[in-house]
Amino acid sequence: MKPVFVVGGASLDTIVHVDAFPGAYAQTVWPNRSYRAVGSTGVGKALNLRALEVPVVLHAVVGNDQEGRMIRQTLEQAGVEALISETPEPTEQHVNLMTPAGERLSIFVQPPAREVTLEWSSIRRTLRGCGIAVINILDYTRPILEEAVSLGVPIWTDLHDYDGSNDHHQAFIDAADVVFLASDNLPNYRQVMERLLQQGKRLVVCTHGAAGATLANAEGEWLEQPAYPVDRIEDSNGAGDAFFSGFLYGYLRGLPERDCLQLAAASGALCVTSSGLASEHASRSALQDIVSAK
Structure with missing residues (x-):
């Protein structure tokens, strides 16, 4: 199996768990x-792919x-091959407020x-040797996106909380064969998915958090996948x-899209039971156990 080349997105975060997001007034929050x-x-993405024994190379920028x-x-401890561009600026950092319902304010x-x-x-060299380039929506990745297009590399991208019109995302949409996005800012997400397919995307997947996910493909099929409790x-x-x-x-295993959605939902369910980006229990067998139990 050729490796997946994941491009962009590394930070060091402070995770703060609160009962509810604080209101917009002066206060002390415990x-x-x-x-x-x-x-x-x-x-x-790199940690989860590595846990599933998918060969992966990550390009990231750190200080x-x-x-x-x-x-x-x-x-390094996870066994992820990393191409690091070191910057003279500080490493990207976030403070994420988290609620018991899984809400996040970053x-x-x-x-x-x-x-x-x-x-x-x-x-x-990595682009020429990879099977798929997953190029994330960061400004620094744009030249790599253009290079991937020129080399004919299949491109997947994740638009996250795209609102259907933000120009920042357009170059990534134009280049991608497969698009993932979330419905947080898309009450009309089906219309946006249809528009993406009309623009030549082979596959579009929209996630809805605890409400599951929707897939649409170029053959006109629509699939719904509930979240696993x-x-x-x-x-x-x-x-x-x-x-x-x-x-x-x-x-990458050549499974039907319905099976891919089930594995995806299992992977997401496993992740939220852990404090890490990838569960310490993440594995091929763990995903299959979750799918088989439903």
Whole structure:
């Protein structure tokens, strides 16, 4: 199996669990617990794919600081091959407020680096050798997106909470063969999915959090997948990336799209029961056990 090349998205986050999001007035908030953990969409996808034994290479941008070293160490311990572009700026950092219902309010306390120098020989070599490039919607990834298009590499992208019209996403939409997105800001998500298919996308998957997910393909098929229930939500960070990774794992095995959706839902369910971006119990057999039990 050729590796998946995941491009973009690494941060060091402070996770703060609260009973409810604080109101917009001066106050002191006491958390139930808090901790620091690696975050962002590229790391989340890479860790989950690696746990499912999918060969994966991650390109990420980190600073020469403690946070950057923590990200490098986490990737190395997980066995993820990483191409790191080091920036003179601090490593991206977020503060994520989390509620018991799995809601998240993410505050960028250190934005993504603006000064990024790409090492093109390793990037081109990885693009030529990969089966799929998963290119995340960051500004620094745009030149890599263009290179992937020029090389004819199949491209998957995750638009996250796209609102259906934000110009920031358009280059990624134009380049992608497969699009994932969430319905948080899309009350008309089916219309947006139809529009994406009309633009030539082969497959569009829209997630709805606890309400499951919807898939539409170029053949005109629509599939619905409920979320698998869990006994508790430990931390919903990374659930969307785990869902994406579970689907891609099934796709790479040549499974029908219905089976891919089930694996995706199982992966997402497993993720929210863990405090990490990928559950310490994530594995091929763990996903199959969840699917088989339903």
